Amino acid sequence: MRAAKELNAFEWTISGASFFETAAIQEGEKVLYIGEASSFAGDYQLERKDLTAISPEEHRLGASRYHAALAQLSLHRSDHAENLLKAVFAQLKPGGRFIADLAESETLRYGGPFVYKRNLPDYWDTLREVGFEAIFVQQISVYTEEEVILQGWDDLVGIKHFPVKVNRFVALRGA
Numbered sequence: 001m002r003a004a005k006e007l008n009a010f011e012w013t014i015s016g017a018s019f020f021e022t023a024a025i026q027e028g029e030k031v032l033y034i035g036e037a038s039s040f041a042g043d044y045q046l047e048r049k050d051l052t053a054i055s056p057e058e059h060r061l062g063a064s065r066y067h068a069a070l071a072q073l074s075l076h077r078s079d080h081a082e083n084l085l086k087a088v089f090a091q092l093k094p095g096g097r098f099i100a101d102l103a104e105s106e107t108l109r110y111g112g113p114f115v116y117k118r119n120l121p122d123y124w125d126t127l128r129e130v131g132f133e134a135i136f137v138q139q140i141s142v143y144t145e146e147e148v149i150l151q152g153w154d155d156l157v158g159i160k161h162f163p164v165k166v167n168r169f170v171a172l173r174g175a
Contacts, residue, residue, distance in 0.1 A: 012097075014138040014169050019072050019152055021166060023099045025173050029067035032091060034084070035074035052132035056084065065093045071100040073155045073166070076108060081116040081151050085130045089173060098132065098171040101153065103164070104139075110161035 015021040025066055033053045052064065056071070056078040069088045075081045088098060105117040116171050118126070127135050132172065140162040142148055148164055156164055 003088060005095065012136055013138060014168050016138060016140050016168070019070075019099065019101055019168065021066060022079070022170065023097075023108070025068060030064065032061075032064075032066040032069040034069065034071040034088070055056075056081075058084070058087075058103050061087045061091050064091065064092055067093055067096050069096070069098045071098070071102060073101050073153055074101060074122075074157070075100065076114040077118045082126060082130070085126065087132045089132065092173045094173060094175045096173045098169070098173075100171070101151075102168045102169060103166045103167050107150055107156070107159070107161075107164050107166065110139075111156045111159050111164075112153075114155075121166060123169065127171045129167065131173070133174040134172040136170045138168050139165060140168055 013022070014026075014144065023031075030048065031051045033051055034056055035053065052066075054061070056074040057080070069092060071088075078084050085098075092098065102123045103111065103114075104116070105119055108114045108117045120137065124135060124137065140151070142151060143162050143164075145157065145159070148159065151166070153164070153166065156166075
């Protein structure tokens with residue numbers, strides 16, 4: 001098995017088309033996925049054995065250390081999102097990354113019973129307070145339900161209020 005390629009902050013790009021392209025998972029990396037295993041994570045896990053999927057309600061994680069943690073809208077379902085973020089940060093290896101899609105509160109108002117609702121500056125501040133040193137973000141706006149589906153935002157399928165605005169974050173833990 002080939003060792004995971006080390007990427008520095010200047011090599012990260014955020015794909016407006018693909019959450020998992022942004023994650024840029026390399027062979028040999030251990031990945032923590034926060035969300036339902038029946039979604040992408042389930043298919044991914046069948047192909048690769050280095051993925052652990054957890055519920056967004058878990059905030060006490062085991063002793064494993066991860067190269068990457070992924071959360072595609074799942075933090076919005078957590079009553080303890082900030083505690084979960086602290087636990088995720090603690091579980092990342094030095095130089096590890098957290099990739100998250102976090103919707104704007106206006107979008108969430110029309111999308112269902114979400115608990116954790118913030119806006120871009122609030123998410124940024126929370127990630128910084130948790131300890132992430134480099135934070136990159138791109139706001140993605142989509143205008144049709146087809147685009148919502150193509151982004152993999154299952155929690156927002158059926159939304160009738162457009163545009164849907166989601167912030168795609170890459171937050172890096174220092175070495």
